[in-house]
Amino acid sequence: MWYLDTLPKGNYAIIDRVEERTAADPISARLCELGFVPGESVKIVATGPVGADPIAVTLGTSRFALRKGEAARIVLRRPV
């Protein structure tokens, strides 16, 4: 299993699915509303100054800052 928090900076990947940590996980729900849905491609453009956390992710035309714990809900697959 391959998650967004381990994607190296500058690399593209495709979102496979978003996992829920708890029942009706509000963070997963918000991630989906922000467009982190299966099939979208993501790229890490920057990492935070301490411990490479948080990460800045490009998703389509938007860009988000996620903590690693949040990014670890997003399962990736390789781009074809």
Add this chain to the structure above:
Amino acid sequence: MASPTPSLQADSTLHIALVGNPNCGKTSLFNQLTGSRQKVANYAGVTVERKEGFFSTPQGRSVRVLDLPGAYSLSSTSPDEDVTRDVCLGRHRTETRPQLLIGVVSATNLRLHLRFLLELRSLGVPIIVALNMMDEAKRSGMTIDVAGLERDLGMPIVPVISLHKQGVHPLLEALDRPVPPPPAPLPDGTDIHAEVRRLIQTYVTDRSAGQERLVDRLDRWFLHPVWGPVILLVVLFVMFQTVFAWAQPLMDALEGGITMLGELLLRPLPDGVLKSLLADGVIAGAGTVIVFLPQILILFLWILALEESGYLPRAAFLLDRLMALAGLSGRSFIPLLSSFACAIPGIMAARTIQNPRDRLVTILIAPLMTCSARLPVYTLLIGAFIPHKTVLGVLGLQGLVLFALYAVAIVSGVIAARIMTRGVKSEEHPLLLELPPYRRPNLKSLALGLWQRAVMFLSRVGTIIVSLNVLLWGLSSFPLPPQGATGAAIDYSLAGWIGHLMLPIFAPIGFNWQICVSLIPGLAAREVAVSALATVYALGVSEDAAPEKLLPLLSSQWSIATALSLLAWYVYAPQCISTLAVMRRETRSMKIVLGATAYLFGLAYFAAFVVYHVTKAITGEA
């Protein structure tokens, strides 16, 4: 549920609301539509509070527009989004449901913004889509088939450019046409994301895909693990240096102007109680505070410009780990930074924090962030006691001390938050922050924002501050000294009595009774303490001592230990009733407010005590 379709006569006011994602240009559209005809609730944060405006269409229909807080979805995750959801659904307690929604979407970020727009379709309310930032989209090589998209969505689409007045004209014209029917809701079970993807594939061609955009180039520097924090530090440092340096000539000019005006106005009056009231109570009181308007406005200009440019969320990104040290997330950064202007918008901006505990801790430490009302006190004391010289060639010592006061407050805030969050089982605090494209701050928006703050500040001067000064003047003037008394008049007054009564409590931290007296009105608004000192000393020393004489007066009458102790007191003391009132309103708990008051006064007393005695030991004063 059938929603009532509003019947509209030409003479009735049309109630509309702007709704859209954060960073869709909603607020600048609102500013273009209404100009200065807006009503911002008393303490304006940035789109957290209720913003209402009025305008008329070319054909004379009058429109009332509500600028709803930016939201990503109707399934709200913050009190901020609750407002948007409740108004849209017609469930809000005090707002009526708008007759028409303006769904604002940015052409540069359709993938995100169309999703929310599709969600709004289910509301059964008429919607006009304002497709914003068309110019920017075109420049980046994007073409949108607006007519096709309009047909497909079943909602009228009006391309707008919210940066200038002509850019919003198409929307004004659209408002002259009959209100469109509500769009049909999406069929049950529609995958909104798939629908957005289909719409974009069908109607949008983007030749810019894969090209490097401005945001990529800038983020490479601003989010760089090393250069990012360096740039942030430089920005913050320059910000505080300019607040101190740029404002000085303006302040001198204002001070001179007010003194002249006072003399001019009062010349015809005979000496006596009335002249003393007007000169020492009203003009001197208001004057010493108005003088600080330039500083407060420069600070607000910085915060507004950083916010509008899109840099602020980057700062939150860089500071997220630091915030995590305090047990918070980068989201707390924006409320806390706003608190440097004033804790009131800061505490209100904390509404955008989803996690209730993070929100509470942010509210509790917000008063520790040095608000602009402390600046008058800091400026006065630094001017009087810190020599005006340069260290290391370029840095002003006075600016450095000011910087240190801010730094100490921030470190204390981090420690306080740390203590408050300790022992609580750590749960997850989401950051999930959008990093919007960089934009040049819009001059009109900046000007409006500054204007609103200037009015807010001056109306406070006009109401609370002047009335408190008059009250204080009364306390300091009456009862009159007995015939043939030799001491200063204020020694015999009520204020003197209260000050002397407080003295035993505050003597251990080096305060004299004049400071004690000025602390009382300072409770209503911190900046009043300066004018209160002016009143106390003006009355206590000579008849017509002007406010500018306060500075040399203090440096001759107070020891440096007392001055530093008062500075330390001001770093912590919750000397502002309005802040406590907002805290009460936002937390709905008197217990929290009392707890906050107690911990802040405790810290203030402790810090002042330590500073006073350490300074005394160093300087060797008795």
